[in-house]
Amino acid sequence: xxxxxxxxxxxxxxxxxxKGEIYSWTGEVSGLGRIELSFPTEHSDYPAEYCExxxxxxSFPLVTYLGLRYLRRPLLARGELRVDWDPADLSRSxxxxxxxxxxxxxxxxxxxxxxxxxxxxxxxxxxxxxxGVSMRRSSWNHxxxxxxxxSGAADALDIAVAVVLEAVYTRNLSxxxxxxxxxxxxxxxxxxx
Numbered sequence: 001x002x003x004x005x006x007x008x009x010x011x012x013x014x015x016x017x018x019k020g021e022i023y024s025w026t027g028e029v030s031g032l033g034r035i036e037l038s039f040p041t042e043h044s045d046y047p048a049e050y051c052e053x054x055x056x057x058x059s060f061p062l063v064t065y066l067g068l069r070y071l072r073r074p075l076l077a078r079g080e081l082r083v084d085w086d087p088a089d090l091s092r093s094x095x096x097x098x099x100x101x102x103x104x105x106x107x108x109x110x111x112x113x114x115x116x117x118x119x120x121x122x123x124x125x126x127x128x129x130x131x132g133v134s135m136r137r138s139s140w141n142h143x144x145x146x147x148x149x150x151s152g153a154a155d156a157l158d159i160a161v162a163v164v165l166e167a168v169y170t171r172n173l174s175x176x177x178x179x180x181x182x183x184x185x186x187x188x189x190x191x192x193x
Contacts (some may be wrong), residue, residue: 001150004030008037008146008163023072025146032156033058034044037146039073039167050074053167055160063160065168073169076104081164083108083157092173102173103167109157115165115171124170126162131155133162 008027024038047054051069056062061084062158067074081088096102099116106113113128115193122137131152137143148159148167 001031001154002152004150004154006035007011007028008035008148008160010144025143029057029156029159032060032159035060035159035163037163037167040069053164055164057160060156060160063157063164065164065180066072067168073167075169076172077185081106081108081161081170083161099173104173106161107163111157113158113161115162115170115173117135117170121171124162124165124173126158126165128158131158133158135162135166 006027006029006164007110008025011024012027022038024036026034026036029035031083035055035057037055039050046066049069050066051072052064052066053074054062054064062082064082065074066082067076067079069075071117076090079090081090086109088106090104090106093101100114100117104115106115111128113126115124115126115164117123118125118134119147119185122140122143123163124135126133126135131154132150133154134149134151136147138145138147143166146163148158148162
């Protein structure tokens with residue numbers, strides 16, 4: 001699917017679930033059909049301090065991400081990514097040096113991914129050997145569109161994982177975001193306070 005580009009547009013968020021307003025983006029990917037990103041998921045049974053986001057569509061696997069809620073989005077810290085209910089192994093270094101040092105590393109369905117922030121806080125890239133998906137938000141906080149471009153042998157799984165991560169709070173993958181979140185990480189480790 002090298003060179004295939006797609007765009008998801010924000011749908012009117014008139015629905016209100018028990019956890020507040022539900023946001024969604026929908027679009028078409030050439031050769032794969034409709035794809036939808038929504039958060040928080042409407043039927044989530046998790047406590048209110050958690051947020052779950054989901055991607056599904058015609059030819060796409062169900063991909064969900066669950067994490068502690070921060071600014072309406074789930075955090076990377078202690079988050080859970082699942083593909084068709086199979087859990088992924090996630091790892092990253094909060095104190096890593098450089099973009100690759102702070103990258104989110106994902107192992108799922110026999111694939112090894114690296115997810116990094118590139119060119120500002122609105123652009124991200126998900127790569128694995130031989131394939132990649134570059135994503136860009138129209139704005140960081142309330143994007144109207146989410147745009148993606150595939151490279152190499154990218155497929156439905158690659159696209160779904162890249163899209164679901166656009167609804168996750170990933171600011172701390174950047175140097176500035178890592179510095180801003182440092183006091184919170186320190187306080188989270190001080191259970192005796």
